[in-house]
Amino acid sequence: MFKKISAEDISASLEVSHRQYLIGKLKLPQILSHIDDDNIEIGLTSYKEYNIELPHKHKMAFEYQYIISGETKYLDLHSGEEFYYAAGDFYRIDPGTEYAQKSLEDTSILFIKTPQGNDKVVLEQSPALKKWFSSWDAEI
Numbered sequence: 001m002f003k004k005i006s007a008e009d010i011s012a013s014l015e016v017s018h019r020q021y022l023i024g025k026l027k028l029p030q031i032l033s034h035i036d037d038d039n040i041e042i043g044l045t046s047y048k049e050y051n052i053e054l055p056h057k058h059k060m061a062f063e064y065q066y067i068i069s070g071e072t073k074y075l076d077l078h079s080g081e082e083f084y085y086a087a088g089d090f091y092r093i094d095p096g097t098e099y100a101q102k103s104l105e106d107t108s109i110l111f112i113k114t115p116q117g118n119d120k121v122v123l124e125q126s127p128a129l130k131k132w133f134s135s136w137d138a139e140i
Contacts, residue, residue, distance in 0.1 A: 003035045014046040024116050041113040052133045053101040055123040061113040063093040070107025075100045075132060077123070080140055100129055104136060 005022055013020045013032035020032040024041035041061075047070070055077055067089045074083045077098040085091055093099065103109075125133075132140050 005032065005035065009033070010044065014044065018047055018051065019043060019045045024113075027118055037116070039114070039116060041111075041116040043111055045107075045109045045111060047103045047105060047107045049105045050136060051103050051107075053103075055098065055100040055125055055129060057098045057121050057123065058093075058095055058113070059119040059121060060095050060115055060117065061119055062095060064090070064112040064114075065093070066090045066110045068108040068110055070104050072101060072103040072107055072109065073136075075129070075140065077129075082139070098123055100125075100132070102133060102136065 009032060010020065010022075013030070016031055020030055021034050021041055021043035022032070023035045023037045024043070025036060025038050026034055026041075065085075067085050067087050069087050071084070071086045074085075074093075075081075076083070077100065083091070128140050132138050
């Protein structure tokens with residue numbers, strides 16, 4: 001059996017929301033009709049302008065990400081190490097890794113999470129992290 005989500009539907013949904021899941025067992029509503037799957041979550045994030053993702057971790061999920069376009073930076077909240085990724089880069093984030101993220105405008109990321117499920121834990125934002133979020137070039 002084949003299942004399809006059209007490019008037009010994906011593009012239209014990303015005009016309204018910066019993140020849409022293509023596949024998964026979703027418990028929260030979203031604009032795009034997704035393909036139901038108990039094993040994995042796959043989705044797209046598209047930042048039209050500079051954007052931040054508040055500090056968080058995933059309790060169980062491994063995250064695999066491919067940068068389609070643009071640039072993004074991650075901050076490991078334990079080590080203070082910053083990681084930079086650009087179009088064409090692929091990376092993995094292990095479960096339990098506490099991090100924050102900031103991305104330049106026109107950044108698009110394909111992400112895969114396994115096991116699937118909403119296991120995100122939002123963390124407190126420190127004053128130093130607020131400074132890091134303040135601009136692309138800001139450092140901790």
